[in-house]
Amino acid sequence: MRDEITCRVCRGAIRPPARGRRPVYCSRACQARAYRSRRDPPVPVPVEAEPAGRRRQIVEAVWRIAAERGLQMATVREIAAEAEVSPRVVQYHFADKHDLLVTALRMLHRENEIRARERIIALRDAADPRVLLRATLEELLPLDDQRQASLRVMAAYYARSLTDPALAEVFLHDANPLEDLVAALITAAGPGPSIDVAREADLLVGGVSGLGLDLLHGRRTRADVRRTLDYHLGRILTGR
Amino acid sequence: MRDEITCRVCRGAIRPPARGRRPVYCSRACQARAYRSRRDPPVPVPVEAEPAGRRRQIVEAVWRIAAERGLQMATVREIAAEAEVSPRVVQYHFADKHDLLVTALRMLHRENEIRARERIIALRDAADPRVLLRATLEELLPLDDQRQASLRVMAAYYARSLTDPALAEVFLHDANPLEDLVAALITAAGPGPSIDVAREADLLVGGVSGLGLDLLHGRRTRADVRRTLDYHLGRILTGR
DNA sequence: TCCCTTGCGGTACGGACGTATCAATGACAG
DNA sequence: CTGTCATTGATACGTCCGTACCGCAAGGGA
Incomplete structure (x- = not known):
């Protein structure tokens, strides 16, 4: 038979x-x-030609699954289905599942930086350090669907990184240039008297992270977080 | 045969x-x-009588695994081995795995509150609101092994709660009495002029959460976080 | 003596998981 | 015509997972 x-x-x-x-x-x-x-297949091969490449397509599927259903649902078969390819294609383009997950985190990291830079530069008052400072901090908050999805993925990855050195390395890659950037922006925007810009930057960045996580849970509203941020920026900076 | x-x-x-x-x-x-x-078994049955109960024993195994190896490693068999019971015992004492995970989170929540209360009340200067405020905030930081393990577990659970309503409910159970408590403590300790205690409490609690996560990664040192906290408490409160 | 309850041992089931293996495909080079 | 290459299809392998099932152990109550 x-x-x-x-x-x-x-x-x-x-x-x-x-x-x-x-x-x-x-x-x-x-x-x-x-x-x-x-010679002359039924369909002349649409040759849809993924310009971004298969790897990118698969990595984006990982992001979507991690954001909507959590990293524990990101199995090879689920990822393949979400990316609309066969599981074999996933297997071909990445050494193994761990390699795929690490790559997805690294690409998200880059993606976020690029998008943040673009969005900040696109501001009309990009010259005003006060506006720049606010935009930089808001970039860490889930204030639209894109940033919300990204933060959900990052939160899932953070938890994994606590028990996975390869993932932790991505988080720790650049020491703390974000705090340094915020501190520089505070200095440029004109801090009030007896303000320690480094300490203020530390609490601002840490605080925005914490408040962002609350936002994901719906434990706070976006307006509430914005008001808190406004208050503290007004407190730190001189003039009004 | x-x-x-x-x-x-x-x-x-x-x-x-x-x-x-x-x-x-x-x-x-x-x-x-x-x-x-x-009648008269080989061993007279030492009746070791778990005072805390089997459920407690199993839940503690979940905590240990979640803290050391992550929630994705908390399988029924691993939990049973960690608790030194058979998988059947786990199955008997909890409706299913999800029930076990939710119970473990709820018990950790209570545990943390109790321990925090005990530790704060045990302070010599328990009457001084300034000391109380500092202790309350430090309770959220992983400043010893116990709090570090607890925070690692909570971080793992947080990620899951983003895609699991039953877990999210535990996080959202009590609206935000922590921020209210901190605000009350600031008021009692004597805030400086033009200080919005609610906004300060929001950023302090959020900031301590964010800084705590950095501590877990080793992205900051405990001394550094303590200094940041000191600076901000000194800034908010009048007198020295 | 019988029934019932609580607690647990041992194992089987069915499915999902990550991965390995082998072949087919389409294009190009020699 | 043949070889090679990158890519994909189509399973199969072995393991682990959550849970279901059946029975034993020890005691309480009638």
């Missing part, structure tokens, strides 16, 4: 393998002959 | 079941007779 296969070209017998796809031709020559005599 | 069992008491034939432990007696009567004729 299942054994005894004959080559489609030369009618020779082929022995079926223990695993994998069942052979159709007995040799490369027969396969090439069949290919050539075909 | 495997079939054809005879009752240990009446020597009657028993048919082996398709699943589960193989029968030894043919009836309840024979089993009871064997039990009675035994």
Whole structure:
């Protein structure tokens, strides 16, 4: 029934393998002959040509699953389905699942930095350090769907990173330039008297992280967080 | 070989079941007779009597695994091994795995509140609102092994709660009495002029959460966080 | 003596998981 | 025509997972 296969070209017998796809031709020559005599497939191969590449497509599927269903649901089969490819394609483009997860985190990291830079530069008053400072801090908050999804993914990854050195490394990669940036922006915006810009930057960045997590839970409203942020910026900076 | 069992008491034939432990007696009567004729087991049953109960023992195993290896490693079999019981015992004491995880989170929540209260009340200067405020905030930081383990577990649970309503409910259970408590303590300790205690409390609690997560990663030192906290408490409160 | 309850041992079931294996495909080079 | 390459299809393997099932142990109450 299942054994005894004959080559489609030369009618020779082929022995079926223990695993994998069942052979159709007995040799490369027969396969090439069949290919050539075909010439003009039913569909002229839409060649949709993923410009961003398969890897990118798969990584984005990881992000979506992690944000909507959590990292524990990001199995190879689920990721493949979400990316609309076969599981084999996932297997081909990444060494293993761990490699895929680490790559997805690294790419999200870069992505966030790029998008943040773009959004901040696009501001009309990009020259005003006060506006820059506010925008920089708000970049860490889930104030739109894109940032919310990103923060959800990052939160899931943070938890994993506590028990996975490879993931932790991504989080710790750049020491703390964010706090330094915020401190520099405070200095440029004109801090009030007896203000320790480094300490203020530390609490601001830490606070925005904490408040962001509350926002994800719906434990606070966006307006509430904005008001808190306004208050503290007004307190730190001179003039009004 | 495997079939054809005879009752240990009446020597009657028993048919082996398709699943589960193989029968030894043919009836309840024979089993009871064997039990009675035994009377005085090899070990006089030390009756170790878990004072805290099996459920507690199992839940603590969940905490340890979640803190050291992450929630995704908290499988029923791993939990049972960590608690030094059989998987069947875990199955018996909890409706299912999800019930166990939710229970473990709820118990940790209570545990943390109790321990925090004890530690704060044990302070010598428990009457001084300034000391109380500092202790309350430090309670959220991983400043010793116990609090560090607890925070690691909570971080793992937080990530899960983003995609698990039952877990989210535990986090959201009490609206935000912590911020209210901190605000009350600031008021009692004597805030400086033009200080909005509610806004200060919000950023302090959020900031301490964010800084605590950095501490878990080793992105900051305990001394650094303490200094930041000192600075802000000194800034908010009048007098020195 | 019998029934019932609480607690647990041991194991089986069915499915999902990450990964391995082998072949086919389409394009190109020699 | 043949070889090679990057990519993908189609399973199969072995393991682990959550849970279901059946029975034993020890005692309480009638």
